Amino acid sequence: MITLSSDFGWPYPAAMKGVILGRTDARLVDITHQFPRQDVRASAFWLREVLPFFPPAVHLVVVDPGVGTDRAAVVVRAGEHALVGPDNGVLLPVARRLGGSNGGSPGGLDVFRVGERPSTGREPDPGSDWPPVPASATFHGRDVFAPAAAEVHRRGVGSLDSAPGFERVETFVDIEFPEATVGGDTATGAVLVVDGFGNAITNVPGRVVADRFGTTIRVDGERAPVRETYARVDPGQRLVTVGSHGNVELAVNRGRGDAAFDVEAGSSVELSW
Amino acid sequence: MITLSSDFGWPYPAAMKGVILGRTDARLVDITHQFPRQDVRASAFWLREVLPFFPPAVHLVVVDPGVGTDRAAVVVRAGEHALVGPDNGVLLPVARRLGGSNGGSPGGLDVFRVGERPSTGREPDPGSDWPPVPASATFHGRDVFAPAAAEVHRRGVGSLDSAPGFERVETFVDIEFPEATVGGDTATGAVLVVDGFGNAITNVPGRVVADRFGTTIRVDGERAPVRETYARVDPGQRLVTVGSHGNVELAVNRGRGDAAFDVEAGSSVELSW
Amino acid sequence: MITLSSDFGWPYPAAMKGVILGRTDARLVDITHQFPRQDVRASAFWLREVLPFFPPAVHLVVVDPGVGTDRAAVVVRAGEHALVGPDNGVLLPVARRLGGSNGGSPGGLDVFRVGERPSTGREPDPGSDWPPVPASATFHGRDVFAPAAAEVHRRGVGSLDSAPGFERVETFVDIEFPEATVGGDTATGAVLVVDGFGNAITNVPGRVVADRFGTTIRVDGERAPVRETYARVDPGQRLVTVGSHGNVELAVNRGRGDAAFDVEAGSSVELSW
Incomplete structure (x- = not known):
């Protein structure tokens, strides 16, 4: 199962679905594509509210104001779940909850950096100039995160340690909500x-x-x-x-x-x- | 197959999906989550328009201005279909049509009250105060109706008469649209x-x-x-x-x-x- | 796999899903139902952007300002894909791209006219006057295109040449985007x-x-x-x-x-x- 969350509205989420379905026959479940635009904190809050109700799954999350900068793409392993998205903290609050609710320790999350940019698997049309330039400067959801989510689903969350293209890292961007x-x-x-x-x-x-x-x-x-x-x-x-x-x-x-x-x-x- | 309808917009429908998918591998089909907020009559009208085109299914419907009051949760059996939602009449106009179109008599619907509140199946995190109080005062869609829909799907619509937690009732809230x-x-x-x-x-x-x-x-x-x-x-x-x-x-x-x-x-x- | 695209918003797409699911157990994938209302050109543009990322599928597209006029229903075969929708050009820009990307020649698309209007497969309720008149004057998405998409999926895109109800045609409405x-x-x-x-x-x-x-x-x-x-x-x-x-x-x-x-x-x- 792969869930999809973004702030894309339409029609861009469909391209992510197509990329995934060209690589795996996983069940797809839309969480929402209506997250407040580029609002990393609100998205992190809502993910923490809804994803813990899911059985183990790969969760693709694209709320990414830094697209096109050098922020990394990461996979956070939390219990039997994996979260795939930008390294801007949006995955961490829910990851701590998922990790805790699945037997892991809240502080014991594993974070992997997606090392090479996966290709879209879509070759340019013969005789067409599409895409005329490397395509993924503005749409990493389709060109980086969706292929990475499909790959994590295909390999299984347990095998990331030895998977080429995934490098375990100790430093990553985090978000914590203030305590009352x-x-x-x-x-x-x-x-x-x-x-x-x-x-x-x-x-x-x-x-x-x-x-x-x-x-x-x-x-x-x-x-x-x-x-x-x-x-x-x-x-x-x-x-x-x-x-x-x-x-x-x-x-x-x-x-x-x-x-x-x-x-x-x-x-x-x-x-x- | 379980269809989902609500006035929730986002992101709450995703929590219902997670609860269901933790209990059954039924196909999920979104009808809409854009019903006019808390408008039981309009929702009843639209359900009557679209659900009869579906093959036999469990239909989860949450348009529930009375959430948190003592209104019951009900399952309406209509032909080979089952409708799960609040006892506010929203299920009845479509139930009469589904019952009629599947060989039942329009007046012969069976209504069951969901006797005990099913739990969410999600245990509080160790070391967390979530949920700190009984969770379902404000979100019966996730905590009552979604588990009930999964249970009806698991048992099959024909076995409700003997299912623990489902009590056949003769009185329930109804809606009828005026005749011209x-x-x-x-x-x-x-x-x-x-x-x-x-x-x-x-x-x-x-x-x-x-x-x-x-x-x-x-x-x-x-x-x-x-x-x-x-x-x-x-x-x-x-x-x-x-x-x-x-x-x-x-x-x-x-x-x-x-x-x-x-x-x-x-x-x-x-x-x- | 059948993808669904329209400008319907809600709740009408659900009726199309019900009609399809009554006839086939194909995986359904929503592209969007938020295309700008009756904007055939914008829809054609977006379809061209997202559908090429999908593996071979039947693509149901309903953006149809001419519903109820005598415009035809068509199926465009493009490589291993099939596109089903109104004969107003909305399918052609993406069909050229799909055809090219799957080994066909961009000029070699096959277009079939849907010859007889398929019925909805839903009989009027006994004792009801629903539907009191032929139902599909205003909702061909449900009554024509959805059944046609299910039929194309059931038969397979390769067998349309000999399928009753599908007639190959040489003339059809086209849209071409201007070149810079x-x-x-x-x-x-x-x-x-x-x-x-x-x-x-x-x-x-x-x-x-x-x-x-x-x-x-x-x-x-x-x-x-x-x-x-x-x-x-x-x-x-x-x-x-x-x-x-x-x-x-x-x-x-x-x-x-x-x-x-x-x-x-x-x-x-x-x-x-």
């Missing part, structure tokens, strides 16, 4: 991301409010009800809840929490009670 | 839904205008041409036609019928000739 | 299409600027840097580059090239140096 500070009657954290519904997802662990459902707390000084679900307040009303990700979420029933709480990704948030 | 009134020189009905092209789809049966192609009729008192296809009027011009769903549609060739006829979902419409 | 004129210190061409990132993709071959990376040229008289990748200019800055398609592209790093260069699909462009 919880103490006394206050939790201080940040909004990690705003989802498509407008829910502002923080880094404050849900357990902080788990015994306060039905009460109100203060969010940046203003009172808001803590409820188990959106529907426990009237439509249009603010609430503090715990999202499916297990974190505190600032929301509005059938509305946008980011607007109502005046926050965006990166905003600091103080909860007190 | 046709008589004399008038048909009185309503707009059921507006599609993404702006076509206003009514409940007036297409046979009402089937012998009037090439003529004009009155729509709420104003004349409009009746044509077999959009292209039979000039771009930008209004027309009355019969859509692929078999109902009268108020449309504009290469434009939006809802704006041109000043209607929206729920608007009453009177056709006369 | 290159000479002396000037290249004169046109913008073929603007992608979702705002990159304006021209018909000027990339080789024209391939030895000018790091310099500037004039675009319609104004200087712009030529760079191998977007990231080689500051965010928000204009550049001329060569896209993954091998053509000159007018772009802005992390911005929209069409706005910055004041061009749209069809605009003429003059490059000089």
Whole structure:
């Protein structure tokens, strides 16, 4: 199984699928191609939310503002999963979770650099000037990452150590999400991301409010009800809840929490009670 | 085969796919994840339009404004198909059509309540507080409906009567679309839904205008041409036609019928000739 | 393998999938259903960009502003691929590329007209008036093209010459993209299409600027840097580059090239140096 994630929208993901299907008959599963454009951190957050629900797979991820620079292509092995994408940190938060949930130690991930740029396997048309120049300056998703994902799938995640073209490395770009500070009657954290519904997802662990459902707390000084679900307040009303990700979420029933709480990704948030 | 429909947009449908693929190797087919947010009636309409073209399958449907309330999760058995989703009526219009088209009687649907909440099959990471609280207050698609769909697929639709965790029930929430009134020189009905092209789809049966192609009729008192296809009027011009769903549609060739006829979902419409 | 492309958005592609899956167990791959509505030329361009990366397959394409008129349904055989869609030219640019890349001669494509309209294989419900009129006046994707694609897949692309319902024809609608004129210190061409990132993709071959990376040229008289990748200019800055398609592209790093260069699909462009 190979999953595909990107910020490409359309039609570029289809070219990646074609490249993969020319090399392997793996099952393909689209995660999304709607990641916020070139937003490495938000993509890293969402990957960490959804990929852990998959059985062992190769996960192709292309959110790559550095395409065409000398940033490397990497494969991160995490438990029985492999993640393939640019060396910009987008793979690491989910890799730590996948590694942990599959018996590996969170700090024991293996990272491989994709040594040679795999070709697309598509020869230029006879009599055509396509591609007239090395094709992959702007579309590594098709020309580097998709072939690499197919190769990892073909070889199996366990055989990367001896696979030509994959070189184990000790240094790589990482992303870590900030931790919230919880103490006394206050939790201080940040909004990690705003989802498509407008829910502002923080880094404050849900357990902080788990015994306060039905009460109100203060969010940046203003009172808001803590409820188990959106529907426990009237439509249009603010609430503090715990999202499916297990974190505190600032929301509005059938509305946008980011607007109502005046926050965006990166905003600091103080909860007190 | 398991089809997936929701109003989730991205990235949440991927988590449902992961949960299912961890439990079964069923073929997955996305219907859409772009249903109008929390619009149970429009979703019910579109499901009725597209699912009957599928061979027997398990259809997972999550349009669920009542998530987190005590509304039940249900499985509706309709002929050789099974529909899995919230007990809010969204499954019933298509179930009646599927039941009828597969030899069952339209009134003879079987509805089962999903008795125990299936777990996600994903254990919390050791050393992690994820998930810190019962996870499914806000994401039953992943934590209830997807596992239930996988279980129905695994057991087979015929064995639900004896399956633990599925309890046959006689009462459930239903949705029925209003019927148009046709008589004399008038048909009185309503707009059921507006599609993404702006076509206003009514409940007036297409046979009402089937012998009037090439003529004009009155729509709420104003004349409009009746044509077999959009292209039979000039771009930008209004027309009355019969859509692929078999109902009268108020449309504009290469434009939006809802704006041109000043209607929206729920608007009453009177056709006369 | 059957790929699916259309301008339908949702939910109509799902009905096509259902029709196909009722007739064949082919692997289905979505290319996109977000082609610009009824834009045959842009769709033809994008198909030419992505389908050549696929192994031999049946490609179902529905971008069909003439639905309901007497335009024919055609199958274009190109090498080991088959393309199924309306006779409006949308299939031809990619067919020439597929034919060439698979050993056929670019001028040697075979075009078949789909002779009889295949039925949907879905009988009207007993006691229902659905469908009350011949269903396919407005949705040939479901009622004509999808069944035809399934039939081509079932028979195999090599057996179309003797297949009932497929008639070889010598005349069909074609689209050809204009060629750029290159000479002396000037290249004169046109913008073929603007992608979702705002990159304006021209018909000027990339080789024209391939030895000018790091310099500037004039675009319609104004200087712009030529760079191998977007990231080689500051965010928000204009550049001329060569896209993954091998053509000159007018772009802005992390911005929209069409706005910055004041061009749209069809605009003429003059490059000089």
